Amino acid sequence: MALTPSGAAPRAAYVHVPFCRRRCGYCDFALVAGRDDLQGAYLEALGAELGRLEAPLAVDTLYLGGGTPSHLGADGVRRLFAILARRVGPVPGAEVTLEANPGDVTAGFVAAVRACGVTRVSLGAQSLAPATLSALDRDHSPDDVRRAADLLLGAGMEVNVDVMIAAPGQTTADVEADLDAVAGLGCQHVSVYCLTLERGTAFEARRRRGDLVPVDEATERAMFLATLDRLDAAGLEHYEVSNFARPGRRCRHNETYWDHRPWEAFGPGAARFDGRTRIGNHRSPFTWMRRVLAGEDPAAEVERMSEEEAARERIVLGLRRRDGIDRDRFRAAAGMPLDALLGSVLPRWVAAGWASDDGRRVRLTREGLLLSDGLWGEVLAPAGGGTGGAGEGRPAASG
Ligand code: SF4
Secondary structure (H helix, E strand, O other): OOOOOOOOOOOEEEEEEOEEOOOOOOOOOOOEEOOHHHHHHHHHHHHHHHOOOOOOEEEEEEEEEEOOHHHHHHHHHHHHHHHHOOOEEEEEEEEEEEEEOHHHOOHHHHHHHHHOOOOEEEEEEEOOOHHHHHHOOOOOOHHHHHHHHHHHHHOOOEEEEEEEEOOOOOOHHHHHHHHHHHHOOOOOEEEEEEOOOOOOOHHHHHHHHOOOOOOOHHHHHHHHHHHHHHHHHOOOEEEEOOEEEOOOOOOHHHHHHHOOOOEEEEOOOOEEEOOOEEEEEOOOHHHHHHHHHOOOOOEEEEEEOOHHHHHHHHHHHHHOEOOOEEHHHHHHHHOOOHHHHHOOHHHHHHHHOOEEEOOOEEEEOHHHHHHHHHHHHHHHOOOOOOOOOOOOOOOOOOO
8 A cells, every 4th residue: 555654544535537428618637528438448447556555445535536427327336336445445434426417317326326335426517507508518407407416415415516607608697696596406515616718628729719708807706706705695615715515514535635635546647645746647548548457557747745845735725725724733734834934925915915814824815815826826936946836636626
């Protein structure tokens, strides 16, 4: 078993399932669309990659993301869990999340995944408005989302709903109406992301041709603020830049990433972390499968951080959370004081109204959260030296 620098085994695992029926126009995730014929080889390769663990791994959280894990269907999910069970064992009370397309969720599918030990389903809903779903190139309907949420909640499962804002043609009033409708589903957790036009995607090509007009920055900002207000009013606590939960229902798996605790990861594009080093598998499902099945190492990227770089990344992850950073806990975990790393940056942020500091805990304000992507460079690569990267093991956006 891969141990962490502290000698402890990771307590979390991520498995990437790289299949979708079709590729949405904005998506650049590691996946293949319309190649269900490869599912058998994928499962075989996953079993081989799990053989890297020298001993079974007991985990508090397990996250099956993608791609669209629900695209495997009930039988495919059963086979996946049978393979995982050889090496990865969720402990009693573990959080086991599976990402699902709302159109895949039937009563039979819910019963099957519950029997496999899934406790939480993340629905790639994106919107409950037909026009927004169409603008986002999605293949499910608002009724699919409502029916899936009802089935899952009725079966006693935890449900996250992924929502996308800043879709082409969307207005702030549309976002408000959408979020009210999403909150009305009664799910325990909502993740909200702004549409980004990644290089190499169909949406980016349309933007270059002039066929797609992105939402402007001022409107995107208004949409983000409206999101905070609407979900707060609905009793969903904003606990991380993109994440909202009812009390006690935060995503435990993602908190592992944000706490900078170690995790294991398997599958194409999946990245594991031991507290200091991040190792990412090859993103191409074909290359990952070929290498694993040939007995070769599927890793494509290794990022080794110094103690200071790891501490700086810990600051970024901490400030993305509304709880912010407790100075004493930070020093105990990172091995160095917060203020020595931030230097004059923090007083400047406080003076500008971007951060608050009560002497014990540092947090970003609403204004700071709006700017946050533009602030991280000052933490990760301060003037005078120090570098680092703020990657995630896997963003929680689902298909
Ligand atoms: S957005 Fe989700 S459903 Fe669409 S292609 Fe990407 S992973 Fe698949």
